[in-house]
Amino acid sequence: MKNDRKQFWLGVRDLMPLMSGVLPFGLITGATGMSLGMDPGMVVGMTALFFAGSAQLAAYSLIQDNAPFVIIVATTMVINLRFAIYSASFAPILGPLPKRYRFSLAYILSDQVYGLCSMPVQMAKNRSERIWYLAGVALALYVTWMISVILGIVLGAGIPAHWSLEFTIPLAFLAMLVTTITSRLLLMVAVISGCCAIAFQLLPFNSGFIVAVAAGVLGGWLLPGWLLPGWLKMRGASHE
Incomplete structure (x- = not known):
């Protein structure tokens, strides 16, 4: 005890x-x-x-x-x-x-x-x-x-x-976002989510936020499969 x-x-x-x-x-x-x-x-x-x-x-x-x-x-x-x-x-x-x-x-x-x-x-x-x-x-x-x-x-x-x-709300979220971006992939996911949030901001009931989150999750899932093979190929070429 x-x-x-x-x-x-x-x-x-x-x-x-x-x-x-x-x-x-x-x-x-x-x-x-x-x-x-x-x-x-x-x-x-x-x-x-x-x-x-x-x-x-x-x-x-x-x-x-x-x-x-x-x-x-x-x-x-x-x-x-x-x-x-x-x-x-x-x-x-x-x-x-x-x-x-x-x-x-x-x-x-x-x-x-x-x-x-x-x-x-x-x-x-x-x-x-x-x-x-x-x-x-x-x-x-x-x-x-x-x-x-x-x-x-x-x-x-x-x-x-x-x-x-009220302006402190987006500022607080921006502060949290900056501290979580620790790699190129996370930066790209943040850019995708941000662009979707802007593009769909006129959707009713602020549902554009949910669309932006879904787009960010989808980007985080698909991007590694697209980027990693190309990155490995570039590294292989640089060692030849």
């Missing part, structure tokens, strides 16, 4: 360096919700329910455009599809747990949690150690996220409406 507590607090400690990225994102999320005229309780409830900043900002944008409820739900589900992949990788250690623990830990799963808990040093630990480490990272992140959004609500309540903080 002592070692389990140690793993929990180790997870909390390992998350600390990542809080610098979580705090400003949460401030933007809270302040933007207030700038859209939402009630503070609604923003807090939405944050607690979603626990997914990118999906919450996308929902803000759609709410601002008076999109139908079905479109809002579909968009947030598309954005959060990656969590299905994350969950599959944690299924072996979380599966045997009682439902109340399994569902709770699955609910507070996030990109940061997946990144830290899937590192080789964590994969080498036994099942109990991994569960407690995951719980430490996830709970610390959840508390940090909620506090940062509440601070954003407090700050947003004092920001004049004519500042129009």
